[in-house]
Amino acid sequence: MNITQVVFEKGVTLQRSIMGLWQFQTVGNQQPSNPITIKEVADKYDIRPLLITDQLTQSRSQTYLLPIDNEKGTLESQLSQLIPDSLENSDLLFSLFNIQYIIGATIYHCKRLAETYRQICYKFVNLPIQVRKESNLTNFGRNPEPYYEFDALITAARRAYDSTRYILWRVFGPGRGSVPSSFPKTLPRCNNTPSSLATRLKTSWDKYGMKLTDYRDCIQHYAPLDYGLSYAQMVRLDDQVWSTTLLIPDNPEAKSKANLRYSTKIDALSYGWVLTNEIMDVATEIINAIQK
Numbered sequence: 001m002n003i004t005q006v007v008f009e010k011g012v013t014l015q016r017s018i019m020g021l022w023q024f025q026t027v028g029n030q031q032p033s034n035p036i037t038i039k040e041v042a043d044k045y046d047i048r049p050l051l052i053t054d055q056l057t058q059s060r061s062q063t064y065l066l067p068i069d070n071e072k073g074t075l076e077s078q079l080s081q082l083i084p085d086s087l088e089n090s091d092l093l094f095s096l097f098n099i100q101y102i103i104g105a106t107i108y109h110c111k112r113l114a115e116t117y118r119q120i121c122y123k124f125v126n127l128p129i130q131v132r133k134e135s136n137l138t139n140f141g142r143n144p145e146p147y148y149e150f151d152a153l154i155t156a157a158r159r160a161y162d163s164t165r166y167i168l169w170r171v172f173g174p175g176r177g178s179v180p181s182s183f184p185k186t187l188p189r190c191n192n193t194p195s196s197l198a199t200r201l202k203t204s205w206d207k208y209g210m211k212l213t214d215y216r217d218c219i220q221h222y223a224p225l226d227y228g229l230s231y232a233q234m235v236r237l238d239d240q241v242w243s244t245t246l247l248i249p250d251n252p253e254a255k256s257k258a259n260l261r262y263s264t265k266i267d268a269l270s271y272g273w274v275l276t277n278e279i280m281d282v283a284t285e286i287i288n289a290i291q292k
Contacts, residue, residue: 007051010243011117051114065111068277095166102160109153110276116146120244136236144230146246150268158216160279171290197289214252223257
């Protein structure tokens with residue numbers, strides 16, 4: 001790969017210079033930043049790289065979403081290998097394609113969410129305002145785009161859980177009659193699920209699925225999740241380096257804009273990235289189990 005750009009959590013971005021050195025993305029009248037490595041950025045600011053751009057040709061590039069475990073390649077490569085050759089003639093193929101499609105949508109929206117963070121940092125450092133010199137923390141309003149993408153990511157991730165129920169029902173459940181209407185209703189009726197997989201799926205639902213459902217329900221039925229008027233919180237990390245955070249509520253189950261709380265500072269991108277990884281891992285473990 002010819003990696004020319006890396007986007008970290010909080011929108012911090014490195015670009016490769018024409019000399020081949022990594023520098024923070026700088027614009028306007030700013031002076032170029034001193035060279036730095038990807039690892040130095042991750043360690044110094046406690047942020048993880050999650051988006052990389054591969055410059056395929058002079059005019060063509062491709063952006064990929066990294067997994068939390070960097071040894072697994074990109075999430076796009078994992079997705080392309082999700083359906084093994086041994087299942088290509090299976091009568092489960094349509095359901096497998098459905099899972100693959102919805103996970104692809106989750107990855108897409110997570111990538112777009114990361115890109116909106118990068119754009120917010122880019123816009124902010126270009127604003128002709130004095131506040132960047134006076135404060136290390138400020139709110140940058142009227143940035144709804146990340147929340148639009150987060151809403152779409154949440155919806156796709158919840159669909160991804162539910163899309164697995166058809167295979168679970170066919171392989172580990174009764175296999176006949178109407179498939180239950182949701183993932184959590186399907187799990188307890190699949191009595192033939194291997195114990196290790198059953199534990200893994202229940203743990204995933206308890207840790208991620210229930211909260212995810214609360215976010216989806218709040219978005220779709222009660223209130224948007226944005227903090228204030230779609231504020232992005234801008235934090236200065238260094239002289240020329242700004243980061244952004246878009247908060248999502250601690251308690252989406254409150255179902256009321258007035259009662260939503262943001263005290264634990266949950267960031268939409270970091271949460272969405274972890275969730276996207278979990279969706280991929282769950283689908284992979286289910287498909288691995290049905291091959292045995």
